[in-house]
Each structure stands twice: as structure tokens, then as C-alpha cells.
Amino acid sequence: MSEDHRLQISFVVNGRPVDTEIEPHLLLLDLLRDKLALKGAKRSCDMQVCGACTVLVDGNPVSSCTYLAFEARGTDVTTIEGLADGEKLHPLMEAFIDNAGLQCGFCTPGMILAAKSLLDLNPRPSVEEVKEYMRGNLCRCTGYKKILESIEDAAQRMQG
Amino acid sequence: MAIVGTSTRRPDYLDKVTGKGAYVGDLEIPGMAHAKVLSSPLPHARILRIDASKARALPGVFGVLTAHELGDMDPYYGSDIKDRPIIAIDKVRYEGEPVAAVAAVDLETAEAALDLIDVEYEELPVIATMNDALTDGAATVHQSNLCHESHYEWGNTEEGFAEADRIFEDTFTFPMVYHYSLEPHTVIARYDELGITVWDSAQHPFLVRNELARLFGLSLNRVQVVVPYVGGGFGSKSYIKIEPLAVALSREAKRPVKLAYSVEQSAKTVRRHAASITLKTGVRNDGSFVARDCQIRLDTGAYADNGNRVTDRCADQVPGPYLWPHLTVTSKGLYTNTGAAGSFRAIGGPQAAWASESQVDMIADALGIDPLELRLKNLGAPGDVIRQGKNPLDADIATGLKEAAKGVGWAGRGAKPVTQEKETKRGIGLACSVLNAGASPTSTALVRLHADGSATAMVSTVEVGQGSKGVMAQIAAEELCIPLEKVGVVASDTAIVPYDRSTGASRSTTLVGLAVQLGAKEIKQQLLDLASKHFEAPEDKLAFADSSVVFGQESITYAQLIRQMFGGPAGELMGRGYVTPQTEGPLKGLPVFWEMAVVGAEVEVNEKTGAIRVLRLVSVSDIGKAINPKQAEGQDEGAAMQGIGHTLFEELIYEDGQLLNPNLVDYRVPSFEEVPDGFETILIENEDGPGPFGAKGIGEGPIAAVAPAIANAVFQATGVRIKELPLTPERVWRALQAGTSGGHKVDALTEG
Numbered sequence: 001m002s003e004d005h006r007l008q009i010s011f012v013v014n015g016r017p018v019d020t021e022i023e024p025h026l027l028l029l030d031l032l033r034d035k036l037a038l039k040g041a042k043r044s045c046d047m048q049v050c051g052a053c054t055v056l057v058d059g060n061p062v063s064s065c066t067y068l069a070f071e072a073r074g075t076d077v078t079t080i081e082g083l084a085d086g087e088k089l090h091p092l093m094e095a096f097i098d099n100a101g102l103q104c105g106f107c108t109p110g111m112i113l114a115a116k117s118l119l120d121l122n123p124r125p126s127v128e129e130v131k132e133y134m135r136g137n138l139c140r141c142t143g144y145k146k147i148l149e150s151i152e153d154a155a156q157r158m159q160g
Numbered sequence: 161m162a163i164v165g166t167s168t169r170r171p172d173y174l175d176k177v178t179g180k181g182a183y184v185g186d187l188e189i190p191g192m193a194h195a196k197v198l199s200s201p202l203p204h205a206r207i208l209r210i211d212a213s214k215a216r217a218l219p220g221v222f223g224v225l226t227a228h229e230l231g232d233m234d235p236y237y238g239s240d241i242k243d244r245p246i247i248a249i250d251k252v253r254y255e256g257e258p259v260a261a262v263a264a265v266d267l268e269t270a271e272a273a274l275d276l277i278d279v280e281y282e283e284l285p286v287i288a289t290m291n292d293a294l295t296d297g298a299a300t301v302h303q304s305n306l307c308h309e310s311h312y313e314w315g316n317t318e319e320g321f322a323e324a325d326r327i328f329e330d331t332f333t334f335p336m337v338y339h340y341s342l343e344p345h346t347v348i349a350r351y352d353e354l355g356i357t358v359w360d361s362a363q364h365p366f367l368v369r370n371e372l373a374r375l376f377g378l379s380l381n382r383v384q385v386v387v388p389y390v391g392g393g394f395g396s397k398s399y400i401k402i403e404p405l406a407v408a409l410s411r412e413a414k415r416p417v418k419l420a421y422s423v424e425q426s427a428k429t430v431r432r433h434a435a436s437i438t439l440k441t442g443v444r445n446d447g448s449f450v451a452r453d454c455q456i457r458l459d460t461g462a463y464a465d466n467g468n469r470v471t472d473r474c475a476d477q478v479p480g481p482y483l484w485p486h487l488t489v490t491s492k493g494l495y496t497n498t499g500a501a502g503s504f505r506a507i508g509g510p511q512a513a514w515a516s517e518s519q520v521d522m523i524a525d526a527l528g529i530d531p532l533e534l535r536l537k538n539l540g541a542p543g544d545v546i547r548q549g550k551n552p553l554d555a556d557i558a559t560g561l562k563e564a565a566k567g568v569g570w571a572g573r574g575a576k577p578v579t580q581e582k583e584t585k586r587g588i589g590l591a592c593s594v595l596n597a598g599a600s601p602t603s604t605a606l607v608r609l610h611a612d613g614s615a616t617a618m619v620s621t622v623e624v625g626q627g628s629k630g631v632m633a634q635i636a637a638e639e640l641c642i643p644l645e646k647v648g649v650v651a652s653d654t655a656i657v658p659y660d661r662s663t664g665a666s667r668s669t670t671l672v673g674l675a676v677q678l679g680a681k682e683i684k685q686q687l688l689d690l691a692s693k694h695f696e697a698p699e700d701k702l703a704f705a706d707s708s709v710v711f712g713q714e715s716i717t718y719a720q721l722i723r724q725m726f727g728g729p730a731g732e733l734m735g736r737g738y739v740t741p742q743t744e745g746p747l748k749g750l751p752v753f754w755e756m757a758v759v760g761a762e763v764e765v766n767e768k769t770g771a772i773r774v775l776r777l778v779s780v781s782d783i784g785k786a787i788n789p790k791q792a793e794g795q796d797e798g799a800a801m802q803g804i805g806h807t808l809f810e811e812l813i814y815e816d817g818q819l820l821n822p823n824l825v826d827y828r829v830p831s832f833e834e835v836p837d838g839f840e841t842i843l844i845e846n847e848d849g850p851g852p853f854g855a856k857g858i859g860e861g862p863i864a865a866v867a868p869a870i871a872n873a874v875f876q877a878t879g880v881r882i883k884e885l886p887l888t889p890e891r892v893w894r895a896l897q898a899g900t901s902g903g904h905k906v907d908a909l910t911e912g
Contacts, residue, residue, distance in 0.1 A: 039186040040179020042391070044342045045423050049824040052342050080179035093177040097169060100790040103798065104625030105176030106342040106391030112177060131832040138824075140340055140392050141625045143797030144835045146790075 009073040013038070014082025022069050029053045029064035031072075032079060040080035040109040051137030054110030055079045061117045061136075080109035083116065091157040092116055092150070101150030103141035111137045115151045124155055164638040164853050167790035170630035171649065172389065172623055181389045184346040184361045185420050192348065193222050193263040195409055195419040196270035198277050199428075200252035200259050203288075203497040203817025204299070205281035207250055212260055214276035220269035223413030224277070225261040230408060237371055239399035241464035243302055244500070246375070246404045251284070253301055253462035254499050255818050256428035258405055263413035286497050286817040290436060290459050293494040301495035307460045308468035310475045313488040314548050320451025320486030324442025328523055332439070332515035332883045334867075335811035336459065337432040339504055340829050343391020344426040349406035350416040355382030356407055361390050363397045363622050364662040369654045371400045372407060387652035390624040394802070395503035396430050397624075398664050399466050424822040431812055432504035433458040433470050433493070435511035437478065439519050442486075447529045449538045451486035454478045458501070458511070460493045465502030467493040473596060474508030477864075480516040481546060481557045481594040481754075482538040497817040503664060505799060506595050506757070509864035510806065513593035513757060514885065517868030521589070522881060530573045531872065532565050532590055539592075550596065551749040554856075556844070560758040560780040561592045563842050567778035568760030576876050583768045586775070589872025590760050591865040597857055598752025599665040603672045604658040605737040607636055607679035609687075611730055613707045613719040614646040617676050620660035621668040622652045626859060627791040628668050634787050635673050635852050639680035641704045642718070658736075666755055666857030669787060670850060675737030677852040682735035690721040747850055756782045757861035759800065761869040762838075765877045770893025772874060774804055776838035779862035784849025795859035796841040803866025805830045809886050 006021045013036060022031060032038040032055065041064055042052040048063040055064045056078040057071075083090045092112045095101065102108045111134075118125060118133045125133065130151050139147060175181030212224045227235075227249040235246040248259045260277050264270035285299040292298055293305035321327055348359040355378055362368050365385040373383045390397060406419040421429065435458050442451040456474050460467030475491035524531035539561070540546040540553045564570075569577065570588050577586040606618040617636040621628040633647040640647075650657060660672055688699045691709035694716055695702070701711060708715040722731055741747060762776040779800050786792045809828050813820045821827045841862075849856025867885055874892065875881050880899040882891060 033186075038179075039182070042183070042342065043185065043420075044344070044391075045824040047823060047825060050342060080177075084178060089177070096177050097173045100167070100170075100794050102173065102176055102625075103627070103791075103794060104342070104392040105172065105181055105389060106183065108176050109179045131835065135831045135833050138342065138829060138831060140342055140394070140802070140829065141798045142794055143799075143801030143839070144830075144832050145797045145839050146794055148832070148835065 007070055009070060011072050011074060012076045014079060024070060026069040027065060028067040028069045028072050031069040032064060038079050038081050042106050042109065051110045051114060052107050054113050054137065056113050056117055059117060059120060061114045078113065080113060083112065092154040095154035095157060096150045099146050099150040099153055101142065101147045107137060107139045111139065111147060115154065119155055119158060123159060161638055161853065163634050163644050164787050165785065167788055168630060168634060168644055170627050170791065171633060172629050183343055183389050183391050184348060184359050185343065187348060187359055187388065189348055189350060189416040192416040192418055193265065193413050194267045194270055195261055195263050195406065195417045196267065196274055197258045198260040198274045200248060200255060200257040202252060202281055202283060203255040204284040204286045205252050206284060207248060207252065207259065207279060208282055209280040210260060211278040215262060215273040218269065218273045218276060220265040221273045222263045222415060223409060224273065225409045225412045229412050233375065237375055237400060237404050238464055239367065239466050240468050241307065244463040246408050254428065254497055256425065256499060257462065261405060261409045263409050263417045287495070288814065288816050289496060290457050290494050293496050301462060301497060305495045307464050307493040307495050308471045309492045310472045311490045312475065315451070315486030317451045317453050317486045317488040321442040324450045325445040326526065327440060327442045328519060328526070329438065329440040330519050330522065330883060332437050332518055333885070334435040334511040334514050335806065335885050336434040336501070337504065337806045337810050338427045338812050338827055339394045339396035341392030341394055341396050344423055345397065345402050345421040345429055347403050347406045348416055348418045349403065349410040351407050351410040357384045357386065358403055358407065359386045359388065360403060361397055362387050363393045363624060363664055364399055365622065365652050365654050366620055366659050367662060368400050368403050372403060375404055376407065384655040387622050390622055393624040394505045395507065395664060396426065398503040398662065401429055423824060427812065427822045428499035428819060430465060430502045431499055433460055433467065433501040433511065435474065437511060437515035439515055441519060441523065443523055445527065447527055447534045447537050449482055449484055452479060452484050454489040456491035458491065458493045459496050459498065461496055461498040461500040463500040465500040467501055470503065470507045474512050476547060476596050477509050477512035477593060478516055480520065481540050481553065481592060483540050483544060483546065498814045499819065505802065506860035506864045509593065509595045509757065509860065510803065510867060513591060513864040514867045517591035517593060517865065518871055518883065521872040521875060532561065532570060535561060535592060551751060553754050555594060555754045555756040555782045557592055557594065557756055557758065560756050560782060560844060561590065564758045564760035564778050564780045565590055567840055567842060568762055568776050570760060577762060579764060584764045584766050585877040586762065586764050587873040587875065587877030588760065588762045589869045589876060591868035591872060593757040593864050595755040595757055595860055595864060596751035597665050597755035597860065598667040598670060599662055600750070601671055601739050601741055601743060601747045601752055602661040603675045603739040604660065605672060605675035605679045606658050607676060607683055607735040607737065609640065609683050609718060609722065609733040611719060611722045611732060613642060613717060615640055615642060616648045616650055618650045618657040619672050619676060620652050620654070620657045621672045622663040624663055626795060627788060631669050631673060631787045632676050635676045636680050639677050640683065642707045666860050667752060669855050670752060670857045671739050673852045673855060675739045678737035679735035683733050686733050687718060687721055690725055691716060694721065694724065753850055753856045755857060755861050756780065757864035759862055759865035759869040761866065761873045763870055763873040763877060765874055765892065767896055770889035770896060772808060772870065772887055772892060774836045774870065777836045778840045778842065780842040780844065781858040781861050782844040783858045784851065784856040785845055785847045785854040786843050787855055789843065792843060792858060793841045796862050797839065799859055800862035800866055801830050801834065803863040804834055807867040807870045807885060807887055809888055811886050
């Protein structure tokens with residue numbers, strides 16, 4: 001790829017402005033992981049099924065493994081590294097810890113970010129609504145039960 | 161006990177919810193190159209020629225590995241059977257087998273180099289199925305198509321059949337299943353003049369170390385295997401997988417190399433054995449089991465991997481937890497031109513229980529006996545020898561089964577649940593089995609008590625998600641009488657922590673936990689010696705409480721004792737824990753413990769579509785003592801959900817040796833939508849296990865019993881018996897059609 005084809009993009013990641021030059025085909029996941037050293041988003045299925053690479057773009061969950069970094073220009077991107085308020089964990093993080101809503105943790109950053117977008121849209125979802133919204137995030141360890149309990153608990157904490 | 165038995169906060173959770181926890185793919189090693197593998201497009205072919213000269217000449221390429229570069233070593237490896245070459249030599253045995261590997265400055269360059277490698281193949285006849293493998297005069301994958309065979313028997317099965325009133329003979333098949341740990345196989349390897357270091361996503365770091373040392377001719381101390389957090393294993397990262405390839409490539413490229421597989425490559429690297437199991441079972445009219453002949457065939461694919469143990473363990477498990485006067489079991493692991501099969505959670509267990517527990521239900525129906533009663537009548541009780549030459553049963557299956565029946569609302573064979581919906585029918589099914597768990601009792605631990613009274617437990621158990629770091633800390637804190645937050649755990653670095661055989665077979669809490677407890681006890685003995693001198697009192701007048709040794713009204717802290725010993729604010733005490741077959745207690749003989757596999761399921765079957773919905777699923781495990789109850793439940797919930805996957809839809813589909821569904825769109829795994837409305841885990845705690853505080857392992861049982869429980873529920877709902885998995889809507893629909901129009905439908909049940 002010659003230098004001529006590089007694109008300049010500006011966007012905000014976890015509240016901080018980022019200006020960088022990218023190749024047009026660069027994926028958002030690779031930009032975050034390799035250039036910005038944000039390793040929380042994980043690569044797994046590579047085809048927008050598993051949700052391990054989920055990040056929020058202007059608050060909406062996207063699979064960063066199939067999302068061009070260029071498409072993120074001018075947006076506000078949140079990764080798992082940007083969710084805590086300094087030392088203070090986000091209520092979803094607290095709820096996942098207290099309810100054992102994770103095991104190996106590989107799906108967890110994507111799972112928590114997807115859950116955040118759900119609770120932002122629908123602060124008190126029913127179990128059926130959680131299952132429906134979260135079906136794009138796979139977990140192979142937990143059997144999902146304790147993730148459902150974590151999200152329900154987080155919803156209560158966020159109301160609290 | 162204040163710490164053990166409490167759902168304490170796991171130390172790994174903070175790392176994981178914040179995204180800070182590092183997995184191998186997150187690591188950067190200075191000078192690291194990136195690797196790509198050229199895979200065989202053919203399932204069985206002779207390699208006539210490989211020309212990698214253009215790839216080697218590509219700028220940015222540091223090294224290309226083919227069989228040619230391995231001429232100075234014996235490049236065959238495997239957990240027991242050394243049949244797998246580091247990279248294909250002379251021929252390929254499955255579609256996807258590594259033929260060449262490139263290390264380059266970046267992945268794009270490595271990918272470009274692969275396109276420049278020219279390989280000429282001569283196709284060989286493909287052994288696509290187990291039937292192909294057994295055909296007279298068929299081509300062979302290796303010298304023979306028989307990888308491993310095991311056989312045992314007692315009594316006289318033929319005489320047993322003569323004594324029986326009824327004989328049932330059925331064949332059940334089980335599909336190839338993919339683990340899909342979200343983190344695919346990933347390794348960083350560094351080979352240099354000092355030795356080998358690998359940063360590895362592995363469950364058995366010491367077995368990886370031993371095999372790499374053997375392959376590359378190094379002493380054990382010169383091979384270091386470092387395992388950070390592992391993104392799921394379920395057996396897929398047991399023994400040794402792509403590590404030798406990465407090390408050989410690093411040797412060739414003369415720098416560290418990262419090899420990160422895709423889901424497709426991982427699915428072809430290891431899977432669960434497909435099975436065909438024929439059971440001939442003789443019973444009396446009163447339901448007494450008399451004799452059983454079990455013929456097992458398992459498809460181990462192109463390489464043995466751990467197929468020999470899977471073949472043995474499936475044989476061990478196929479009789480179920482019953483007392484058989486006469487028994488014959490023959491189990492064969494067969495090679496085919498498909499991706500290798502190895503360990504997968506409860507090795508051999510789901511295949512065995514699928515056949516056994518489906519047939520037990522069929523026998524109950526034919527005899528007109530309640531299937532719960534039939535099982536209870538024939539189950540072994542704790543203390544009974546259910547397998548000759550093995551430790552007696554130490555799990556109370558009958559209690560577990562009754563709990564599951566109660567939990568799922570079992571009300572007898574005739575009492576099936578009612579539904580108001582027109583096109584659906586409901587049913588309840590039960591299943592029970594036992595797993596010979598624990599692998600072997602070979603574990604060690606080192607516990608260090610520091611000069612400030614805090615402690616570090618050093619173990620090789622891999623934190624693969626099961627929560628071992630937390631559990632080991634709980635055990636050490638409880639035994640040492642210090643606060644949980646004062647215990648740290650260092651794990652899974654073979655250069656630092658002492659030996660452990662493996663992380664699998666539900667063994668870590670029991671065996672490594674016991675080693676930690678023994679290490680802590682050794683420290684306590686040292687503290688007693690010190691305190692005895694300090695107080696000038698006999699040891700039997702001393703006690704432990706709150707980081708101190710207590711003598712009457714007086715006490716002295718551990719920190720003070722250590723400082724006294726070393727003459728200042730420094731030093732530490734070390735306690736060793738050795739768990740071996742000679743360890744005092746119940747570890748003599750095998751298995752380490754019998755793990756109960758008990759599940760009850762309620763399903764709803766849509767007769768128009770064949771779709772099954774699992775409404776309720778209850779699993780029961782005998783855990784002895786739950787060190788951390790919430791995470792123990794999580795283990796069983798995860799196992800049960802994986803069981804739902806292979807019961808309802810999971811299946812790797814090979815056609816003529818080509819894998820047709822090597823991705824997550826075509827190979828579906830359970831999502832939130834499969835979570836049953838009622839999903840319960842029951843833990844039995846009698847504090848009678850061989851592990852610390854009476855613990856024994858769990859986490860594998862449910863996966864073995866889900867499929868037969870669901871199929872038995874489908875039978876109660878519809879009267880149709882299906883002997884093949886998965887129970888896809890199409891398969892169920894076809895069975896329903898055949899059942900209603902073909903006269904095969906058995907419906908002795910009345911609406912309850």
C-alpha cells in the first residue's frame with residue numbers, strides 16, 4: 001500500500017481525541033488493538049457472529065472485526081477500557097463480578113458493552129428482551145444464566 | 161470455615177471486566193514476527209514437491225518452514241501416540257493440515273508469501289468415514305486405520321444373554337463437535353541458544369514443556385511454558401497442539417514468532433470424537449440388568465491426539481453407573497481423513513451416556529417400567545465396585561437422580577406435562593451416568609508465607625475460566641487462617657511454579673487444591689515449631705487463629721515468628737504439597753473420584769416444524785464441598801449449555817474429507833436464546849471427597865447427560881425415539897413423520 005492511499009481520520013476514543021493516518025482497508029479492531037494498544041476488544045469469529053470484538057460507536061454496538069476504521073471517523077468510540085470512571089467501576093462491571101457473570105473473560109468486554117447499549121436504550125428490560133438483544137454476543141463458558149442475572153442486577157444498580 | 165464455602169470475589173474478575181487481563185494474543189514480545197500457515201486443500205494426498213523459494217525471497221519474510229527444515233530431528237509428536245508431524249511430511253492426512261509456515265514482519269507479508277509457495281500433490285483415496293476406515297483393502301491413513309483399541313469384560317456375557325428374558329440391541333450415533341473456545345489456538349514461541357520459551361494458550365503447560373523438550377532435544381529446565389489467561393479450553397487446549405510448529409518456525413526465522421489461528425483452523429485442529437455405539441443388553445422382565453455387550457467406534461480423525469484415552473474412557477463409561485453381572489466392552493478409535501479429535505469436556509462421556517441412557521429408557525418403555533424406577537433398581541450405591549479393578553463408586557447417584565426428577569417435575573412415565581398449544585407436545589426425560597474423573601493424582605504446589613504474614617500459592621493450574629486462582633487462594637487462606645486478600649496466586653509458568661500434570665478432567669480443585677492445602681499445612685508445622693520454642697510450650701497446647709499462633713491467653717503473629725527466625729523484617733517460610741498415588745488418604749487407585757452426571761429436562765416439541773425447545777433443565781452434581789458455590793454452579797451451567805448445543809444442533813459436517821461448516825455462521829453454538837426458562841444446578845455437599853475440605857471436582861457431569869435426557873423427554877412428548885444426534889428440527893420432523901405414518905411409533909403413554 002503506497003503512502004498516497006493513506007487516509008487521515010479523527011475521532012474520539014474513550015473521551016480522548018485521536019488523529020491518525022490509516023490504510024483504507026484497516027479494520028477498527030486492528031486500529032484499536034495494534035495502533036492504540038487497546039486490547040480489551042477480542043478477535044474470535046471474524047464474521048460478526050460472536051460479539052467478542054464489540055465496541056460502541058456513538059453508543060451503538062458494532063462488531064469491530066468487520067467495521068472499517070475509516071467508518072469511525074468523526075465518531076465517539078467507547079471500548080471496555082473507557083467504561084470505568086477512573087478507579088470506580090461501571091455498575092455493569094460490578095454486577096458481572098458479584099454475580100459470577102464471566103469465566104474465561106474473553107467475551108466479557110464485548111458482553112458488557114453490548115449490555116450497556118441495551119440498558120441505555122431500555123433501562124429495565126425483561127429477561128426476554130435481554131435474551132433478544134444480547135443474542136449477538138456468544139459465551140461458551142457460563143451457559144448465560146449468570147450473565148442474565150448480572151445484567152438484571154446492573155439494571156437495578158443503575159436505577160438505584 | 162469462613163472463607164471456604166463462600167462465593168468470594170474472584171481475583172481474575174477485575175482484570176477481565178476492565179479488559180486489562182492479558183491473553184496470549186494481547187502480548188507483544190520484542191522482535192516478534194507474525195506467522196501464517198499454508199494449509200492442505202486436500203484431505204489425503206502425497207506431497208510430490210514444495211517450492212518455497214519465491215516466498216523466502218519476498219522482502220519482509222524471516223523464514224519459511226517445510227518438512228525439509230526438520231531433517232535434523234525426529235519431528236513426530238503426540239500426547240502418547242507420536243503420530244503427528246510438526247508439519248506435513250511426504251503426505252497430508254486432512255484438509256487444513258499445515259504444509260508450510262511463514263514468519264514475516266507482519267501478517268500481510270506472511271499472507272503474501274503463502275501465495276508464492278508452490279505445492280504439487282498427488283491425490284490419495286479419502287477415508288472419509290469410520291465405515292471407510294474399516295473396509296477391507298481400504299487405503300490407510302497411517303500404517304493402519306486402527307488407532308487404539310481397548311477391551312474389558314467380566315462374567316460371561318453370552319451366558320448372561322441366555323439368562324435374560326429380553327434382549328435389546330440398538331446403535332446410537334454421536335456427531336463431531338467443535339469446542340469453540342472463543343480464543344482460538346494462539347502461541348508465541350521463542351527459540352534461541354538459551355532454550356525455548358512459549359507464551360501459550362494451553363491447559364497442560366508441563367506436558368507441553370515435556371514434549372517440546374523431547375522434540376527439540378533440550379533438558380526440561382531449558383523449556384519454559386508461560387500461560388496467561390486462557391480464553392476458554394474445554395479440552396481443545398489440552399496436551400499439545402500447535403506449539404511444536406511455532407517453535408520450529410521460530411528456530412527457522414531466528415526470532416520470536418506469534419502464531420494465532422482462526423476459528424476455521426482451530427476447528428480443524430481438534431474436535432470431539434464422533435461415535436457409533438452398539439449396545440446389546442439383556443434384562444429380566446422385572447427390570448434387572450443381566451448382561452451387556454458394548455461395541456464402540458470413535459472417529460479420531462487424522463491423528464491420535466488424545467484419542468487413545470478417549471477410546472479408553474468411553475469404554476469405561478459406557479456401562480453407566482449400573483451393576484452388571486456380565487459385561488463385555490470393546491472400544492476402537494479409528495483414523496479417518498478428517499481433523500484430529502482429542503479431549504473435549506468429559507472425554508468419551510457424552511458419547512457413552514447418549515447410547516447407554518437412551519437405551520435404558522427404551523428398555524423401561526418396553527418393559528412397562530417407570531424409567532426412574534428402572535434406573536434406581538439397577539444403580540450402584542456408594543461403595544459398590546461398578547468397574548472391576550477400579551475404585552468403588554463414591555457418588556450417590558440415586559440421590560442425585562431423585563433430586564433431578566423432583567427438580568424437573570417428574571411425575572412418572574405416564575404423567576407427561578400438558579400444553580395448551582395445539583401443535584406442541586411436552587415431555588420430561590432423565591439421564592444419569594458417571595465419569596471416571598481426575599486423570600491421575602500427580603500435582604504439586606508451593607506455598608510461601610512472607611515476612612509480613614501474607615502468602616503466595618504457586619500452582620500450575622491454568623486459569624481457564626473455571627476460577628482456579630480464586631479457589632486456590634481460598635484454600636490457602638482457610639488453611640493458614642489468614643484473610644483471603646492476603647493470599648496471592650502465581651500460576652502456570654513452568655519456570656516458576658512446581659509441576660502439575662494437567663488442567664482438565666475436573667481435577668484441579670481436588671488434586672492441586674489438596675497440594676495447596678498440604679503446602680499450607682507444612683508451613684503450619686514450621687510455625688508450630690517456631691511458636692513452641694517461643695512460648696516454651698508443647699505443640700499440642702498451641703492453636704492457630706487470625707494470622708497468629710495462640711498459646712492460652714498469649715499469641716504471636718506469623719510475621720513476628722518469621723522475623724524472629726530470620727533476625728529482622730525479612731525471610732519467608734515455604735511449604736510443599738506433593739500429591740502422588742502414595743499420598744495418604746483416598747487417592748490410591750483410580751479414578752481419583754467418580755463424577756456424577758445427572759440431568760433432568762423438560763422439552764416442548766413442535767410437531768409441525770420438529771423444533772425442540774428446552775423449557776427446564778436441572779443438573780445435579782456431587783461436589784463434596786463447594787469451595788466457591790457460585791462459580792461451581794457456573795461450571796455446571798456452562799457444561800449443561802454445551803450439552804444443549806450438541807444435542808440440538810452442533811455438528812461439524814465433513815463431506816469426502818472437506819469440512820463444510822468451519823465458521824460460526826454455519827456451525828452454530830448456543831446463544832442467549834437457548835437458555836431454558838428454568839435452568840437449575842443442584843450441588844450435593846457431603847464433604848466426603850478426596851480433595852481439600854472434602855471437595856471433589858465437578859464441571860463435566862452435565863454435558864454427558866443432557867442429550868439422553870432431552871431425547872428421553874422427546875420420547876415422552878411424542879412417542880418417537882431418535883438414536884442420532886443432533887436433534888435438528890429436520891431430523892425430529894422426519895422421525896415424527898416416520899413415526900406417525902410408518903408404524904414405528906411407540907406410544908404406550910397416556911396423557912397425564
